[in-house]
Amino acid sequence: MRTPTTPYLRVDLDRLRRNVRRAADHAKTNRFALRPHAKTHKTPEIARLQLASGAVGLTVATLGEAEVFLRHGCYDFFIAYPVHVDERAAERLRDLAERARVAIGIDSVDGAARAGRLLAPYGVEVVVEVDSGQHRTGCQPEQAGQVALAATRAGLTVRGVFSFPGHGYSPEGAVAAAADEARALATARDAVRAAGLEVEVVSGGSTPTFAHADLGVVTELRPGVYVFGDAQQWELGAARPEDIALTCRATVVSHAGGRVVLDSGAKAIGADRAPYNTGHGRLLERPDARIVLLSEHHAVVDVGDGPLPPVGSRLDVVPNHCCTAVNLTDELWVEEHGLLRPWEVAARGRNG
Amino acid sequence: MRTPTTPYLRVDLDRLRRNVRRAADHAKTNRFALRPHAKTHKTPEIARLQLASGAVGLTVATLGEAEVFLRHGCYDFFIAYPVHVDERAAERLRDLAERARVAIGIDSVDGAARAGRLLAPYGVEVVVEVDSGQHRTGCQPEQAGQVALAATRAGLTVRGVFSFPGHGYSPEGAVAAAADEARALATARDAVRAAGLEVEVVSGGSTPTFAHADLGVVTELRPGVYVFGDAQQWELGAARPEDIALTCRATVVSHAGGRVVLDSGAKAIGADRAPYNTGHGRLLERPDARIVLLSEHHAVVDVGDGPLPPVGSRLDVVPNHCCTAVNLTDELWVEEHGLLRPWEVAARGRNG
Structure with a gap:
């Protein structure tokens, strides 16, 4: 039997299962969808544990991650990233969408138009990313209606809005960041509705804010790190x-x-x-x-x-x-x- | 033909060759041995360029790196690390030493004794690591004689002394760190000689100190990063x-x-x-x-x-x-x- 040599990464399976179950129970009790971020573990066995415990699908960061998890029997992906849709990315998304439910992030009117030109026939959905305070990617919450409208006009289906409250990664910052995210997502949701579109999903992120998310606003959460924990x-x-x-x-x-x-x-x-x-x-x-x-x-x-x-x-x-x-x-x-x-x-x- | 998607690491081969050649020329002109650290690139093709340009062998950080490069036709390794020699490591070192010239680092009397118990029959050499100012691993330079003597008494061949002047990774710090290293290595060399042992190799490290090494003291240098450069x-x-x-x-x-x-x-x-x-x-x-x-x-x-x-x-x-x-x-x-x-x-x- 093969055994590892140090240094190697070791998983305590009891703890992992407990972490998966605890988040799943929280989601069930509070009736929100759990779409865990698989970039944390990148491991099919762990994705299966998450899906078996009731996760609605996986969040991933890249097309390549989605392709790997598809080969391992996962069929619902949200690529929570403003994928730059060039011809090659469009081909890969088409191949993914032939076998799985797939959504990508968009965070600009131009990006929505470009994605539409290349993806409209393929059934790839889009979710509008809004900046809730981390200042990384995402449009301003008030702009979400315009971005969604541009996507719709380009022939895409808009699933909803999402954010990642990365600024909650600070001591005592998680509660405030969760509140920031709820405000941003509510504004974005309302802007999309004001543009005359449906909002199926209001999706929030992050393990530190998971326990503090405003479940009156978000309908889906995408924590990743919760399966393992870290320093x-x-x-x-x-x-x-x-x-x-x-x-x-x-x-x-x-x-x-x-x-x-x-x-x-x-x-x-x-x-x-x-x-x-x-x-x-x-x-x-x-x-x-x-x-x-x-x-x-x-x-x-x-x-x-x-x-x-x-x-x-x-x-x-x-x-x-x-x-x-x-x-x-x-x-x-x-x-x-x-x-x-x-x-x-x-x-x-x-x-x- | 396969092509990469971004983000991907790209090597400019002309620049890489020039960097390899420049270091090799410096070594030839100044008559020191170049034993480049392969942990930087981990790539057989680059190791071959280095060896073809006159490198005496490879420096590696781990047994696993040596095993991989051996499979790719490299036959002289210095594992510049205080390898903890347990029975499993000893078996792997024995297998390596059957097909290649191999040395490991030691930095304590106890480590030397343990390495000797398990490795003495296999022809694995040792090099005494001394701390030249980084305060990471390595014995004090004055202790190098005792460590070398312990290794010899345990049946090992001592090749010499080495150091890594990692404290030279600071602006304006490289010149001083190179001088620190020369002093530490000279002290260590003299201590080993005073113990009645030969010193075949006095080996120094690091790309930032490479141009400043005291070639009156060191007989070998082990830069790694020089092949690529970085920010x-x-x-x-x-x-x-x-x-x-x-x-x-x-x-x-x-x-x-x-x-x-x-x-x-x-x-x-x-x-x-x-x-x-x-x-x-x-x-x-x-x-x-x-x-x-x-x-x-x-x-x-x-x-x-x-x-x-x-x-x-x-x-x-x-x-x-x-x-x-x-x-x-x-x-x-x-x-x-x-x-x-x-x-x-x-x-x-x-x-x-």
Whole structure:
């Protein structure tokens, strides 16, 4: 039987199942649709768990992710991204739409017109992206009617409106960001209706804002990270350490300078570090420890008081950001009842 | 013929060859051995260019990288890392050493003794790592004699001493770090000799310090990044933009908020950001532009004055750190005379 060598990403299947179920129950109880973002895990087995628990379909970030999940038996995709629809993208979307329900994001009148020219015959729906405060992509909420109208006039079906409240990734910021998102989405929804169009879906994002979403406004939520949790969610208060289902199993390789050096470098856990992160990663069993220096194959850890874990011992590192950590590996090693088996990260690297 | 979709990593082959040749010429002229670090490219074709230009062998970071390059016809590896030698690692090193010349790093008396117990019969050499100022791994230079002696007593052959002057990754820091490294390596070399042992190799690291290395002390250098260059080297003054051989070809997907948003997110270019970096990445043809916000699939760019590049246009992004960017993709798209062909990043993800 194949076994992994450190550093490798390890999934606690009980915790993963619990995280999936908890979000699904919340959606069921509160009668909103859950469309989890599969960019977090990129793993067909996890998508199946989500769909089996009642998710209405998958959110993905790229055409390539949708193509991979289609090959693994998923049939409803929202590509929550302002896909630039050139001829090649149109062909790929046509192929997807022949076998699955597919929607893409649009965030401008020009983009809507272009998408319509190339996609109108294929049954690809569009969802208007609005900026709810992150200032990344998305039109202003008031413009959503014009964008939707341009799409309709270009022959496309508008499914509704969506946003990603990424500015909720800050301590104490999630509640306010969820409120911002509700306001933006309500404005956008009303603008689309004022343009004479139906709004089937009002879709919100994000794990930190998930518990705070205004369920009077949103009809669908697209959290991703909730399946695993990570040091960002831990430090934001959106995940408890006992819920974190993904760690990097690492080996202590050196005690140089009286510190612990692990083999879980940036090529294993990712280099993401948000302003609110207290280090480059955490240790699951030592809440006081911090990764204070991270290079490609070294994580230097300040473990706080007490003796150093011996060279050769194994520790579980919590990456700052699970989505980018998972995208570094072709396999997740899934632990259940003490046994490890590999799950393929089939959509790894599918950026386009 | 297969063609890539954005975002994808693109190599300018003329520039790559020029970078390889320039370092090789510098080594030849100054009579030191070049053992380039293959963790940067993880690509057999590039290793072959380096070896064909006179490199004495490859530096790698992991056993897995050595195994991949061995399958692709490379036969001399220095694993510049304090490999934790357990029984499994020992088996893998034995298999490598049956077909290649192999050395590993050691940085403690205990590590030397353990490596000797498991590796003594296999002809794996060791090189003593010393800390020259980065404070990551490596023993103190004065301890190198004890570590080397412990290795010898455990039945291993000590090849010499090495260091990585990673603290030279700061503006104006490279000259001082090269001098620190020379002092540390000279002290370590003398300590090993004082213990009665030969020192065949005194090996230094790093692209920023490459031009400043004290060639009266070092006999071997292990730069990695020099083959490509990246925004870090550009901002450190160690690479000129016209020498940068690796970019991420990206598409403008949105003008939301009056800014350019590219599809080259952190999953394509990496999330590395050193304190001296002026942004999350640069644009090759627009030195004033900066990536001001980076998420997994979005790079928001402040392009400075002038009109915005149109939605749908293509731009070349210079990642902050080429090593981690390359580790995100299974293929590099290599351009020569206007034609693109894929090179396999065969050692991608080989962290263990």
